[in-house]
Amino acid sequence: MLIVRGALAVAMILCGIVILARTLTMLGAGLAILPGVVLAVAMIALGLHRLSLIRRARKAT
């Protein structure tokens, strides 16, 4: 179960990185990219948070 959760967390981080990269290529759109950047950062942060929880759970067992 931990492996599945870990894979989902990594997938979320990768999605966040892809969104961030694609959003940053549209810098010319100005303010329009801001919600996309925050969305990507939130996804990366949630993925990292989930990974840290999984690491803690593995240590505990």
Add this chain to the structure above:
Amino acid sequence: MSAKTRTAGPELRRSVTPWGSFSWGYSDVGADIFVGLGLVLAWAAGASNVAFLFAGVVYVCIGLAYTELASTYPVAGGGQYFVMRGLGDLFGFIAGWAVLLDFTIDVTLFAWSSVDYTSQLIPALVNSIHPWLHFIVVLSLVLGLCLLNVIGVRESTAFNGFVSALDVLSETLILCLGFLFAFRPSLLVHAMQFNWPTPYELMLGTSLAIVSFVGLESISQAAQETQRPASIIPRTSVSLILTILIFALAYSNLALGLHPWHPIADASGHSLQFWQIFPHNSDNQGKAVALLAAQVPYYGVIAALYVPVLGAVLLLISSNSGVFGSSRIAYAMSRSNLLPSIFQHVHRRFRTPAISIVFFSTIAVVELIFAAAPALYPAVASLYARFFHGENGLGFLADLYAFGAATSYSFVFLGLIGLRLRDPLSPRKFKIPLNVPMRFHGERVEFPLIAVIGFIGIFSILLFTLRTHALGRIFGPSWLLLGILLYLVYRRHRRLPLLRSQKHDWREAQVEILRSSGELELMDEYIANVKASDARRAGKPS
């Protein structure tokens, strides 16, 4: 201070696990996007994602504040308890009274929206076509929930967990498939560049966006029933906060850049972007997520059938949490002598706070009548059109919801600052980041900068609400004034201080809170901190 403690009455069983804690919060906050998305798209148009971004950043600050407070003081009283402890009885009452407004609105708004989602499958329930039937069904739901709560039936944590898991999965599928098959970045940029709202509309949209993030009270509601709350709550809350933020931002971006699977056209045959079906159409505003899911290629065929049902169930759970939560908050406020003792009355047979439940459900019904009146009586509609910008039922409820949330959250930020200054000895396993160390009354304290940023953000949303919500700016402050009047009469009757606080032994209370939550290490740390502080003040070595 004595570490010896006593138990005054039966305590809530601590059986909520990390997933249970997450799903409890999710079933409350997660339902909000089902209501908020359509309302924000209707007003903020091409800036809907910016409105969600602003409200979302404020919400992250609120979430962090609740996480710190609920893990430090794991009691079911929620915002009113934190504010009462940080700022005193009167402000605690105002915060609690604003939360009570939100809970009563919660009951009506989510029952209303639950019927709107059902109307996607049963067209007879569409409000604009059969307003009386819509009204009767919503009224029946409110009365039914009231009855279920009086006789003591609640949805189980397991059911909450199942619905939350199904919802997270469904929303993730809608977003992933939507972004993969139907999202056109050029449409998003076009909508933002050519359909940017006026400052008034953007303020209105932003104040409505906060509706999508209301319900963080549930974090503290769950705290008293969570195992090892100081450890569990920060873990689950951070996941909850980020999940809700991601969904809100993703939905608003997807809705603006969605290339509809089935072409949408207006009455004159001009093709429309997806988000353009929401302005001036309250029927669509109430079921935005179901309409969006149906426009996702391929998956939309299945989603069109089950997303309305899922939305209706999730919204009904949220509506139920309003009935349950209002009675619990009133119970906690009554125990703190902020409300009359009648709200502590427990029904002999059912062992539930029946009077509280019936009282606040009655208020919810009154709010429903105000919301439904323009659709039911043309004379009232013309009155609303003349004096209140022609607001519809959903708009009226969202107005008050935004007002109550912005008011109570503003006080929670002030309460957090107050508690950091007045209670630096309580161990905090989770602290919101960005703190400035300083000395206050001889103690080392940490001043929370995020709380100041969050307060400025939520207070500006409160000002937006007062500026742009024609009904909210009248009914919201009226609710607060009525409450303060009742509070003063009650306190005078009980010969308690009117504007000052009664005496509380917060040290004894904190030891009891930590003991009953099973956080014995934190309890020992707190007692050691108190002894060291007392020794320092007496000039003795600790």
